[in-house]
Amino acid sequence: MEVVIGLLAVLVLFFAAGYFIRKNIYREVDRLEARKIEIMNRSLADEMARVKELKMTGQAEELFEKWRQEWDEIITSQLPEVEELLFDAEDHADKYRFKKSKEVLKHIERMLDAAEQNIEQIIEEIYELVTSEERNSSEIEEVREKFKKAKKTLLAHSHTFGNAHAKLETALYEVYEALKLFESETESGNYLAAREILTKQTAVLEQLCAQIEVIPALLSDCQTVIPNQLSEIKDGYEEMASQGYFLGHIQIQSETERISGSLSLFQEKISLLETEGIHESLQEIHESIETMYDLLEKEVHAHHYVLAETLKTESALQELHAEKLISKEETDAVKLSYHLSEEETSRLRHIDKQISSLQKRYTHIQDKMANEKIAYSLLKDELIELEKQMSDVKAEHAEYREMLHALRKEELTAREQLSEARTLLSEAARLVSKSNIPGLPAVYTELLSDAKRSVSQVSEKLNELPLDMVAVNVLLEDAVSASAKVREQTEDMIEQVYYVEKIIQYGNRFRSRDENLSRELSEAEKLFRHYEYESSLKKAATAIETVEPGSFEKIGSLVEEDLEELKNK
Known part of the structure; x- marks a missing residue:
């Protein structure tokens, strides 16, 4: 189942x-x-x-x-x-x-x-x-029109086409026969065959029209324009050579022969209607000719420049040499009064060597001009380089002379600063004398002695011959700083003295009532008599402020009035 x-x-x-x-x-x-x-x-x-x-x-x-x-x-x-x-x-x-x-x-x-x-x-x-x-049907009319135009141009200007004329006529005849065949094929219903013929002949006719348009200009260049330019260049070359120009570096002869050979080859190609690339080659020839013109013209301009600038250069060299002699005399004079470093004195020797080198180069240029064995354009370049180096040496020389002048200026400035330092010390002594202070602290006395010693050292250094400004400036800086510090410390010391006196006078009213104040003021007086004015002021000010806060500021206004009066005496 x-x-x-x-x-x-x-x-x-x-x-x-x-x-x-x-x-x-x-x-x-x-x-x-x-x-x-x-x-x-x-x-x-x-x-x-x-x-x-x-x-x-x-x-x-x-x-x-x-x-x-x-x-x-x-x-x-x-x-x-x-x-x-x-x-x-x-x-x-x-x-x-x-x-x-x-x-x-x-x-x-x-x-x-x-x-x-x-x-x-x-x-x-x-x-x-x-x-x-x-x-x-639409293109044949345009082709026929181009054919007629080309044929007409060829007939009307036959002389401008040279040996290419026969070749162009033959080519146009072949186009004509081809167009007849086109009409026959069209009449016979062979439209595709006719199309092929028309397409081919259109391209052929386009090329022929282009050649008919350019050949006259190409032949004109090859047969007339360029040969005339070459002839002008040769004539100019020979004329300049007869005038003494050295032109061996331009190679006119070989270049003109090369161009002439190319022109002959181009004419043969044009006669065979092989025009492709000729226009570009002729453009290169025109550029080469333009270069030769430029080179010859450059030599002419260079000749004028050399003739014009040679005398100027000679005059400038003489002037530079004369200025160097003056600088040498100034240097000798400066050495009598100033100490010049090896670096500073070597600068003039270097300038002297440079000027001698420039004179040798100029003499060498003159020899070349006399022998006429070098192009003026090269002489011009050498002359321009010489002028540039002269300008550099002249600038360096000017800097050196400025350095000499600066030394004297530096001395005057140093003497002015020394005078200012002495003035500061004199003003400090005047303030001390007018203030009637009990005595001078040891620190202040030492500071004053150092300042006077520094000023004296600068004065001695300025009177030495030759003058060493480097050493003078080092000592001068210390003297100016010390004098300014003396003046500042003098003002501070006098101010402290006045404050202590005023505070003690003000505090005497409280002595009988305040033993502690009396004891502190007595200590301040003791310090005062030992010329420790700053410590005395601190102790007196602290004591009086304890008894009557704000009194120090009140006493300050009185001190300022006394100090102002002192300055005006």
């Missing part, structure tokens, strides 16, 4: 699979049938009608007949065969011959593809034929 059920299940599955496969095949048959109908419904009538508007002779008639036969073959043979094959595919499917059915369907697909490709090719060929006729 289980075996029977198993067989029934297998049969059911088999028939189910067969059902689905047949259904897919029928669907594919329907698709191919629809595609076949679509191809049958396509019509080439409109395309064929466009062909019939042409002259139905020759190539046009042959192609039309070919296309008609191919279309008939598709409609009457290929598509009916497809119909039969579709029935065969269905029949094989009904008989469960699925593999065979699928093979038939693939064959049908290929047949329909081939039919469609054939139709597309026919349409494309029709389009090519019809458009060829249309383009030929």
